[in-house]
Amino acid sequence: MFELAESDPSLSDSEAKRLIPQLRTRLLRAQYKFLERKERALLILIGGIDGAGKGDTINLLNDWMDARHIHTMAFTRPTEQDRVYPRQYRFWRALPAKGDIGIVFGSGYAPLMEEALKKRPNPDLFEDMILAARRYEADLVANGVQVIKLWFHLSKKAQQARMQELLQNPSTAWKVAPEDRDVPKRFKHLRQAAQRIIESTDSAHAPWIIIPAADENVRMVRTGQAVLEALQRRTVRVPPLHDPAVLPTLKRQRNPLTELDYSAQLSKDDYQTALLHWQNRLARLVRSKGFVQKHALMIVFEGSDAAGKGGAIRRITQAIDARQYDIMPVAAPKPFELDRPYLWRFWRRVPRLGQISIFDRSWYGRVLVERVEKLIPRSVWHRAYAEINGFEHQLAHSGVIVVKFWLAITPAEQLKRFKERESHPYKQYKLTPEDWRNRRKWKAYETAAADMLVHTDTSHAGWHLISANDKRHARIEVLKQLVKRIEQAIDDDD
Amino acid sequence: MFELAESDPSLSDSEAKRLIPQLRTRLLRAQYKFLERKERALLILIGGIDGAGKGDTINLLNDWMDARHIHTMAFTRPTEQDRVYPRQYRFWRALPAKGDIGIVFGSGYAPLMEEALKKRPNPDLFEDMILAARRYEADLVANGVQVIKLWFHLSKKAQQARMQELLQNPSTAWKVAPEDRDVPKRFKHLRQAAQRIIESTDSAHAPWIIIPAADENVRMVRTGQAVLEALQRRTVRVPPLHDPAVLPTLKRQRNPLTELDYSAQLSKDDYQTALLHWQNRLARLVRSKGFVQKHALMIVFEGSDAAGKGGAIRRITQAIDARQYDIMPVAAPKPFELDRPYLWRFWRRVPRLGQISIFDRSWYGRVLVERVEKLIPRSVWHRAYAEINGFEHQLAHSGVIVVKFWLAITPAEQLKRFKERESHPYKQYKLTPEDWRNRRKWKAYETAAADMLVHTDTSHAGWHLISANDKRHARIEVLKQLVKRIEQAIDDDD
Numbered sequence: 001m002f003e004l005a006e007s008d009p010s011l012s013d014s015e016a017k018r019l020i021p022q023l024r025t026r027l028l029r030a031q032y033k034f035l036e037r038k039e040r041a042l043l044i045l046i047g048g049i050d051g052a053g054k055g056d057t058i059n060l061l062n063d064w065m066d067a068r069h070i071h072t073m074a075f076t077r078p079t080e081q082d083r084v085y086p087r088q089y090r091f092w093r094a095l096p097a098k099g100d101i102g103i104v105f106g107s108g109y110a111p112l113m114e115e116a117l118k119k120r121p122n123p124d125l126f127e128d129m130i131l132a133a134r135r136y137e138a139d140l141v142a143n144g145v146q147v148i149k150l151w152f153h154l155s156k157k158a159q160q161a162r163m164q165e166l167l168q169n170p171s172t173a174w175k176v177a178p179e180d181r182d183v184p185k186r187f188k189h190l191r192q193a194a195q196r197i198i199e200s201t202d203s204a205h206a207p208w209i210i211i212p213a214a215d216e217n218v219r220m221v222r223t224g225q226a227v228l229e230a231l232q233r234r235t236v237r238v239p240p241l242h243d244p245a246v247l248p249t250l251k252r253q254r255n256p257l258t259e260l261d262y263s264a265q266l267s268k269d270d271y272q273t274a275l276l277h278w279q280n281r282l283a284r285l286v287r288s289k290g291f292v293q294k295h296a297l298m299i300v301f302e303g304s305d306a307a308g309k310g311g312a313i314r315r316i317t318q319a320i321d322a323r324q325y326d327i328m329p330v331a332a333p334k335p336f337e338l339d340r341p342y343l344w345r346f347w348r349r350v351p352r353l354g355q356i357s358i359f360d361r362s363w364y365g366r367v368l369v370e371r372v373e374k375l376i377p378r379s380v381w382h383r384a385y386a387e388i389n390g391f392e393h394q395l396a397h398s399g400v401i402v403v404k405f406w407l408a409i410t411p412a413e414q415l416k417r418f419k420e421r422e423s424h425p426y427k428q429y430k431l432t433p434e435d436w437r438n439r440r441k442w443k444a445y446e447t448a449a450a451d452m453l454v455h456t457d458t459s460h461a462g463w464h465l466i467s468a469n470d471k472r473h474a475r476i477e478v479l480k481q482l483v484k485r486i487e488q489a490i491d492d493d494d
Numbered sequence: 495m496f497e498l499a500e501s502d503p504s505l506s507d508s509e510a511k512r513l514i515p516q517l518r519t520r521l522l523r524a525q526y527k528f529l530e531r532k533e534r535a536l537l538i539l540i541g542g543i544d545g546a547g548k549g550d551t552i553n554l555l556n557d558w559m560d561a562r563h564i565h566t567m568a569f570t571r572p573t574e575q576d577r578v579y580p581r582q583y584r585f586w587r588a589l590p591a592k593g594d595i596g597i598v599f600g601s602g603y604a605p606l607m608e609e610a611l612k613k614r615p616n617p618d619l620f621e622d623m624i625l626a627a628r629r630y631e632a633d634l635v636a637n638g639v640q641v642i643k644l645w646f647h648l649s650k651k652a653q654q655a656r657m658q659e660l661l662q663n664p665s666t667a668w669k670v671a672p673e674d675r676d677v678p679k680r681f682k683h684l685r686q687a688a689q690r691i692i693e694s695t696d697s698a699h700a701p702w703i704i705i706p707a708a709d710e711n712v713r714m715v716r717t718g719q720a721v722l723e724a725l726q727r728r729t730v731r732v733p734p735l736h737d738p739a740v741l742p743t744l745k746r747q748r749n750p751l752t753e754l755d756y757s758a759q760l761s762k763d764d765y766q767t768a769l770l771h772w773q774n775r776l777a778r779l780v781r782s783k784g785f786v787q788k789h790a791l792m793i794v795f796e797g798s799d800a801a802g803k804g805g806a807i808r809r810i811t812q813a814i815d816a817r818q819y820d821i822m823p824v825a826a827p828k829p830f831e832l833d834r835p836y837l838w839r840f841w842r843r844v845p846r847l848g849q850i851s852i853f854d855r856s857w858y859g860r861v862l863v864e865r866v867e868k869l870i871p872r873s874v875w876h877r878a879y880a881e882i883n884g885f886e887h888q889l890a891h892s893g894v895i896v897v898k899f900w901l902a903i904t905p906a907e908q909l910k911r912f913k914e915r916e917s918h919p920y921k922q923y924k925l926t927p928e929d930w931r932n933r934r935k936w937k938a939y940e941t942a943a944a945d946m947l948v949h950t951d952t953s954h955a956g957w958h959l960i961s962a963n964d965k966r967h968a969r970i971e972v973l974k975q976l977v978k979r980i981e982q983a984i985d986d987d988d
Binding site: 055058059061062063066067068069070071072073074079080081103105310313314317318320321322323325326327328329334335336360 | 563817
């Protein structure tokens with residue numbers, strides 16, 4: 001894999017002088033076409049051996065192209081502040097919009113490399129990290145972010161010479177960090193780790209490209225060509241997922257909604273007693289050290305129109321200090337949100353440590369309204385089950401407790417509530433013509449909901465089906481399940 | 495001012511029971527109208543004596559209204575992470591969108607109170623903080639954010655009783671921070687400071703409302719009424735600014751653009767030598783400790799179309815590591831940006847410590863294109879001079895070096911460049927019908943530019959007028975002025 005790069009190929013200055021102006025013109029032209037099409041973003045992940053001139057080359061790319069549409073990001077080890085959010089949070093937030101180019105130093109491959117270089121790498125952890133990287137890249141590509149990965153490489157001899165050169169010149173010595181000076185000694189070890197990582201994460205949709213880096217001319221031209229090819233690619237497709245562990249088969253499953261007891265109810269007195277009890281427990285829990293120091297909470301409310309989401313949310317927030325929560329009403333994505341992968345706008349809303357985000361509708365719109373209204377092709381919402389499961393898994397893995405409620409009512413109950421709203425002085429606002437339209441598609445929404453409830457009912461973020469024809473019963477059930485899930489998460493820490 | 499509040503008025507439970515349901519209905523209705531109109535946002539700043547039940551009352555507001563459109567924020571003392579941005583950054587970022595309500599604990603009044611409570615407050619600092627608060631609120635109101643400020647107050651006796659009560663109940667004792675237990679002793683002192691602050695910052699457009707807080711019923715009802723009145727106000731207007739120190743008189747000034755020597759030029763050889771020299775100095779400067787540990791840099795490029803902004807930017811970025819800068823091309827604001835005060839989107843782009851943001855066009859669009867194209871009334875762009883000067887002053891005060899370039903070319907030179915672009919294989923992209931339209935309005939744009947150059951040429955962020963008919967001359971001038979400004983800022987630290 002590294003044979004060519006370690007032969008340290010070179011290019012004469014005269015040849016470079018001939019090639020580079022052509023390359024620059026083509027790069028710039030390709031960039032403007034890419035920007036004009038606005039079909040996808042390009043993400044360039046940078047890796048490689050130290051002293052291989054990665055930084056210089058990227059500066060050059062910025063110089064050759066229109067740097068206003070290139071965003072270069074360097075992620076260092078997470079700081080204390082970064083750690084109040086899940087690990088993937090900062091990478092997601094930084095994704096470029098369609099038409100733009102993002103260049104990333106210190107991507108998720110930096111910790112992977114660190115692990116691989118350990119005296120005794122943890123094989124399970126390593127394997128998990130590889131899988132996570134593959135999944136992440138596939139999800140990006142499937143969502144309009146093209147990915148290429150450049151690995152800058154050179155021979156051991158050339159690396160040593162380059163380090164010496166950098167160190168001898170006072171104006172470049174700063175580029176060599178103290179820990180990098182050891183690298184020549186570790187060359188073989190590093191090479192082995194890189195080979196393993198590259199082999200496990202190379203793919204047609206997110207390829208690794210080895211850049212021979214000993215000679216500046218070769219390095220520049222090869223990097224430019226790699227970016228040019230990426231910009232010029234007509235389409236980038238992810239192979240369909242086949243892994244049944246992540247992607248469900250969509251044959252008709254039993255519908256959990258039909259198994260629910262819609263007659264469940266609670267008397268006014270029992271309700272008052274229960275409300276006080278569960279709100280008190282919730283209030284204590286969310287202020288406890290066990291919660292605020294290790295967890296955050298995302299609560300999802302889905303269900304038909306008029307299922308009582310708002311009322312249930314209020315019974316939760318009554319128990320919580322207003323400074324600790326935020327409620328996100330989720331409607332159709334805005335243009336700047338459509339320019340990014342679907343889950344981007346929800347990553348932005350992930351709560352920090354100790355905080356609570358409540359979603360009134362959520363990312364499940366992808367497999368509900370967007371599916372039913374045919375806003376996206378089947379392949380996209382089908383794939384979304386796996387993407388969503390992955391998203392929630394990452395959250396749960398970082399200590400974010402994800403609690404999802406489906407408030408289930410019958411069509412007759414919905415009709416009754418619509419009529420009530422029509423005649424209510426200020427609840428009229430809540431009823432729109434769209435609600436009536438959706439109601440006519442009850443069957444299609446129910447099918448979509450049933451599929452969703454089956455395919456995204458994971459061990460780390462299961463669905464709570466709430467029988468909601470009786471509001472009192474529903475509200476208490478919500479509080480109770482929520483309290484139990486938080487208690488469980490805190491217990492699991494010990 | 496505190497007479498009524500310190501008489502600790504009370505309201506019987508039966509009376510409260512009569513008033514509150516009406517109040518809630520009216521609040522909710524007013525909120526939905528406010529949301530529907532989407533004319534402005536409402537920002538509620540919370541202050542008051544400790545133990546006055548501020549937190550409880552705000553939780554109640556969230557419960558009474560539709561909490562999905564209320565965002566409660568608590569700002570504590572700035573952390574290390576907060577300090578890498580200017581002080582006002584986090585307040586600006588958190589502003590609610592039009593139609594929404596933001597409730598803020600720990601606003602800018604918290605540090606003001608701290609200063610006022612010192613044994614020997616610094617009178618100049620105090621005065622500056624008062625002025626800053628007044629300016630900030632006036633700017634918000636002028637930009638569609640209504641502001642009300644609630645001060646929760648009670649008598650010394652009632653406060654002492656309340657503290658005792660909270661401390662005795664284990665489920666509320668947490669609400670009393672150790673430092674708060676001293677407060678009864680400091681009551682007189684605190685009262686004096688509060689009075690001084692409230693008197694100096696009360697205004698018709700951003701009023702202080704004193705909430706008697708000893709009795710829970712009175713506190714709830716009075717708070718609800720205050721918010722209701724705010725939501726129901728038809729219009730909120732800031733009195734026009736009269737202070738000539740902040741707002742310029744718009745009588746015709748001398749036009750600095752006519753005084754420029756447009757014939758300045760540089761030979762190719764001199765250019766190459768100078769380029770190397772200034773880029774080297776710039777490269778060293780932006781990596782120096784004096785810069786990265788104490789400063790950030792915002793570079794603004796304005797000028798007619800084809801004035802050479804892009805080329806000048808490239809000569810700067812060639813000297814800087816791509817990880818250290820970002821370029822922001824500024825076009826018309828997007829809908830979600832129009833929902834906030836004009837400067838909001840630029841506050842979001844303020845660089846963190848050690849970083850560099852380069853603006854290809856900028857917030858000056860307010861007094862250039864928006865004025866010339868009559869997108870906003872005269873009073874708005876007139877006021878913008880003061881707002882912009884204030885914005886840049888706050889940046890400069892926090893160590894952000896703001897360097898502004900106007901690249902000036904003659905109409906003849908522009909025509910020549912347009913023609914060149916028309917025939918160039920990939921520069922065609924740069925020329926749009928809008929460029930020709932703007933060219934026909936040359937005179938109007940020149941007048942706007944001249945006014946801007948005069949009225950925003952401040953000591954902390956002066957304009958650099960660059961004669962740019964000769965690109966080589968312009969690029970070297972830009973680099974030179976930039977280097978000198980950074981050097982100056984670092985020198986001033988000592």
